Amino acid sequence: MTGHIWRNPLYFWGVEGAEKEVPSIPHKSPQDVWDETTASKAKMLPVGRLRYYYKWPGHGGLTWPRFRYWGTRRRALNIRSVYNPKTMRLEKTIVDKRPIWWVLGLLAFMLAPLAMPASFQNTLLTAGATFSIYAAINLCWMLIIGTAGIYSLASYAVVGAAAFGTSWLSINLGLPWWTLPLVGAGVGLVFGMIIAVPAIRLDGFYYALLTIGLNELCRVYALQSKQFGSSTGGLYGADTYIPQGWDQYDQSLLAYYACFGVMLAGLALYRFIDGRRLGRILKMAPEKREAFAEATGVDFRRARIWVFVISSIGLGFIGGFYAAHYRGVSFSIFSFDTVLLGLAMLVIGGIGRAEGAVVGTAIVILLDKVLLSTGPLRLILIGLIMLGVVLFLKGGLFGIKAQFRAWRDKKKSERRSMRAEKGGEMLPEEATETKDKDLLYWRRYDKMQREFLKTVISPELIEEHRKKPLGQHSEPLERLLLYFRRAPQNDKYAIVAVEPFKAYRIVALSGQRGVAPRIVEDKIYTSTDEAYHGVFLRRVQDLLES
Amino acid sequence: MDVGFILSNAIVLACIYGTLAIGLSITWSSVGLINLGYGFIFALSGYGAWLASQYISTNGVVVLTAGVLTGALGGLLVCALAFIPIHDKPNFTVRGLIATLAISLIGTQALLYFFGPRSKNLPDIFGFWKVNVAGIVLTSDKIGNVVVSIVVVTAVLLWMRSSRRGLEIRAMMMNPHAASIVGIGVRKTGFYVMAITGGLAGLAAVLLSQTYYISPFGGLAPMIKGVSIALCGGLGSVRGAVIAAIILGLNEALTARLLGGQYVLITQFLLIILILLVRPRGIAGILDRAREA
Structure with missing residues (x-):
């Protein structure tokens, strides 16, 4: 730094008071601060920053005429097709791949009997049939627990009541098997109406506890009554759809596919309630938000009764089918453990989704068998899984993806707020609130400028200014002074003449018309140059402190 | 079957189920947890008392103490598993409900695994004597049950009214947020509450086992009775639970006398539904506004 010299160009023109050479500092480029500030300091992680979608090629002519289900505007797959402005190509993205997984899974389930090892065939076919029936029950239950958000634990009671009723009718009145599901649906309807009545008035836990009690009531009643077979542990001997003349394998296969059909019907019912008007009404009026729904004109009570009635009819239908499938029903359908296992199926898969109900059922049935x-x-193992899912997962197995994304976004925003530089720049929250976005860039630029000017300040410059406050200066001092002069009027320093040519004093402007400047210090300067230098020193100090 | 016999039976059952209902009610109102693992705690403390009677002594006080202590331990277990990890997470009430159900599933199956399906019976802890009051024969276990349950519940309520810890629990009942702001530890209080209510369940288990047997799934029916009474009286209200216990006990006695034993549950639930339709928060339910905040 020593020995660096600024040659005054005015000296050679003979300007009064211009020194030939003034000690100064070496040149510093403002570009360095700019480069340092604008460089990205974000740690670039190799994965997980963007969601990856495979881009299928497309042809422009095929963008709009797509397959739609007849009579609706719904498509089989939600495909988004846009032109990439850089490559000028059509890119098709499958936004929601779930239908593909559903079709593949159901196809696999349908073709599974072909691949079953011969020694386990019978067991696996029976397990598959059980799985399908329970999946269908859970889908209907999910309509109440997931879509309507009402914690009813009486679904198995409805199924059991329908199964017991139809078995009794079939045994005593000789009803043929194909009437059993229909009669069961009627029983379910009556039962559904009965359990829907308290649901209008009671909320949440009162209802859950009441339905547990109803379940127990059914169990005790069936256990104690002679006509429901309290001595045999259940009611057996109902008519069945499986021809008794067939051999064992054919019977199992027929049962497998019949139950599969019931599960498909359950899926269709879920789709048609959950995805359409009724489901949307129920989902916008969950517990504790009824007041809002009512204020927007939604009749949620009616919707709740409807969903109870529809799902109870479904459950009753399944109950009738259950009786026709197993040729009867045992008391275990009313037991508390059955309800708990059913709830475990829903909770493990994830409440509020069809795939949760089906996959949760598959997991629990598989472990059970x-x-x-x-x-x-x-059962202890199943209970432990259920407990773990409740304690650690928000939405069961199928909610893991969303939960992970939410966690990652939280971490991301934590890091972002740690990176944000304070002072000069705005905080992220402030930046989104401010109307004038220009202010953000102005502050950022101003901060860079101040950082650069702080590096420039040195004893040489101060000395140079002291000698000659006005006129031509060296390049770094000139930058400094230009910055000071451009400051806004608010709190800008000025000089006031107490007595011309004898006494000057430094004041700060208010920046508002009609408001007098305030006096900054008591010191009296004897000349203008001295006062100019005093202002300069104050500004330098303010800059260094900022 | 005379009226006095039925009435005395109903009073005994009302006392025991009332104890359970008060335990459930206190749990819900102070820590906001619907403890459906209560049946498991009930069965567990029954087995604890049975073990004590097998290996320590058949003295009534020892058996009763063992049952209460095991119940308190069960309560602490449920608290550590279902309350501590999720009490500050979103959707706590539903998740807590499901977690206690899971604990109930695990616990009852574990009891089945360790002790087998055969039910056990406890010794007669109140001895064996009879009193004839105005033509009604009262056996020792009936008098003992009523006296012990009333004394213990009264002691607990007095303790809650007059002690420092009781003040903390009542503060949690009124407003958990404000309680935590003034320095009442939510987790610590949770442990106290669950230990006390677990102890009440243990007491009820030992008392009820004078009439019934102890089995892994034996806690379910008493829990449902207790839940019904707590519901009917209004979750969170001790006075409501007492009134509901008397009403349901009367209903049980009358139904058994007039219609027959198998209709007891039906009339009971019709009565509960009727009461809840008229007063959706139970007879004395007042607390839900504070809980929602």
């Missing part, structure tokens, strides 16, 4: 030899241990 595969580990049958371990006795109570398998």
